[in-house]
Amino acid sequence: MEYDERLARFRQGLVNPFDRGEDEASTESKGPSKAEVRPELFSSEPRIHSSDRTMDLGLAEDHFSRPVASFVASDIEQLKQAIEECKKLILELPEHSEKQKDTVVKLIHLRLKLQELKDPEEEEPNLRMLLEHRFSKEKSKSVKQTCDKCSAIIWGLIQTWYTCTGCYYRCHSKCMNLITKPCVRSKVSHQSEYELNICPEIGLDKQDYRCAECRTPVSLRGVPSEARQCDYTGQYYCSSCHWNDTAIIPARVIHNWEFDPHKVCRSSMRYLALMISRPVLKLKEVNPLLFNFVEELVEIRKLRQDILLMKPYFLTCKEAMEARLLLQLHDRQHFVENDDMYSLQDLMDISTGRLSCSLTEIHTTFAKHIKLDCERCQAKGFVCELCKEGDILFPFDSHTSVCQDCSAVFHRDCYYDNSTTCPRCARMTGRKQEPFDADSV
Numbered sequence: 001m002e003y004d005e006r007l008a009r010f011r012q013g014l015v016n017p018f019d020r021g022e023d024e025a026s027t028e029s030k031g032p033s034k035a036e037v038r039p040e041l042f043s044s045e046p047r048i049h050s051s052d053r054t055m056d057l058g059l060a061e062d063h064f065s066r067p068v069a070s071f072v073a074s075d076i077e078q079l080k081q082a083i084e085e086c087k088k089l090i091l092e093l094p095e096h097s098e099k100q101k102d103t104v105v106k107l108i109h110l111r112l113k114l115q116e117l118k119d120p121e122e123e124e125p126n127l128r129m130l131l132e133h134r135f136s137k138e139k140s141k142s143v144k145q146t147c148d149k150c151s152a153i154i155w156g157l158i159q160t161w162y163t164c165t166g167c168y169y170r171c172h173s174k175c176m177n178l179i180t181k182p183c184v185r186s187k188v189s190h191q192s193e194y195e196l197n198i199c200p201e202i203g204l205d206k207q208d209y210r211c212a213e214c215r216t217p218v219s220l221r222g223v224p225s226e227a228r229q230c231d232y233t234g235q236y237y238c239s240s241c242h243w244n245d246t247a248i249i250p251a252r253v254i255h256n257w258e259f260d261p262h263k264v265c266r267s268s269m270r271y272l273a274l275m276i277s278r279p280v281l282k283l284k285e286v287n288p289l290l291f292n293f294v295e296e297l298v299e300i301r302k303l304r305q306d307i308l309l310m311k312p313y314f315l316t317c318k319e320a321m322e323a324r325l326l327l328q329l330h331d332r333q334h335f336v337e338n339d340d341m342y343s344l345q346d347l348m349d350i351s352t353g354r355l356s357c358s359l360t361e362i363h364t365t366f367a368k369h370i371k372l373d374c375e376r377c378q379a380k381g382f383v384c385e386l387c388k389e390g391d392i393l394f395p396f397d398s399h400t401s402v403c404q405d406c407s408a409v410f411h412r413d414c415y416y417d418n419s420t421t422c423p424r425c426a427r428m429t430g431r432k433q434e435p436f437d438a439d440s441v
Helices: 002-013 024-030 050-059 073-092 098-118 173-178 184-190 250-256 266-275 295-315 318-323 325-336 344-352 354-373 412-417 423-440
Strands: 127-130 133-137 161-164 170-172 245-247 262-264 400-402 409-411
Touching: 073 098, 161 173, 170 173, 184 266, 245 266, 250 344, 262 266, 295 318, 295 325, 295 344, 295 354, 318 325, 318 354, 325 354, 344 354, 400 412, 409 412
Parallel strands: none
Antiparallel strands: 127 133, 133 161, 161 170, 245 262, 400 409
8 A cells, every 4th residue: 555655646746757857946946846756755765865975885885886887086085085984983982892893894995995996907907017027917816915015915805916927026006116126036147146154244334324225214223214134145124125034044054054044134035035946055165064064965965976877877778768767856957967066945955854865765766777677777787897796886886986087887895905907997098009009010
């Protein structure tokens, strides 16, 4: 019945509710005529006045919905007004109450919505180049990232953010034009060397009491900004360039065999992360005495030397090439090139025992192929020409010795007990002299 009454009242009004061409001034002069359309006729809900529209925009449940048309300046102004009213409401509500907590959450949502209106995501490019950085737009919606420029949280749900594919520098799209730090990967490509002095401090006065990177004024007392020392470079940085991140310092590893993390600045942390797998540490030159105190290093060096002796067998063996045995060391390619260069990751794995286990397993696989599985590799073995007894010998066997001139293999005891020259060297020398003897005759 209520619906029929409202329908009858509508028909009596003789007005089209979708006809909005009537002038408001003429509507008022005509009084309660067909231009006067009352919302009460079509809805049982109370009418929302224009003065309440701003608060409804901020506190309604659907304030996240995106309108079909483009936003105008009035939408931003209404959001700002709603934010101010939310702030006032938070101060008026009792502290730690549920209503206050809900209002705080709605205030956060309003601010994020305002940020979205100011920085529309559709206008951002997918790739941007800046100071040798190669920034790529992220599609992840994670909210656990932190902007490296402004140190604020990246709200991945509504904010556009970028990551450098070279040094993994993260920042908001709005912070892109404020970046002053070049990509660390360029430093890695041009300067692939570690600082091998332990915390080479030069003093804050030498830095003119400014951050070593952004030149912001700093002091030890924290006024105007706290000075934080990087254990890798020894220099002082501001809180924006030094987040108290920790990393293992190469100089402490080489000189003290110490793997405790120390505080470093952001640029040093990225540099060490990019350099961790590069074989640039030559221990024989930097600290040769380290092998006298670390037994694990001696073991790894022997395994690497054996692998280098096995490499010629695999390069001339068809079965080994098809099985790609050498590719088992693809993550440590320098192990099949030399035996004296180490990466920081190698030293870390040596200290934990991980490298010894994996390298021993690979060494066993290589030796099994040469000595047992492959007949061609077995045929390249040696017989001790000093005693002419025993099994076939290989240069990587632990009980053998190798002639430095002709690479012949002998039993270790036979080689050192025999005072004569190497039989193979003597034979080769005799063959070289035969043509000269024939010419003299």
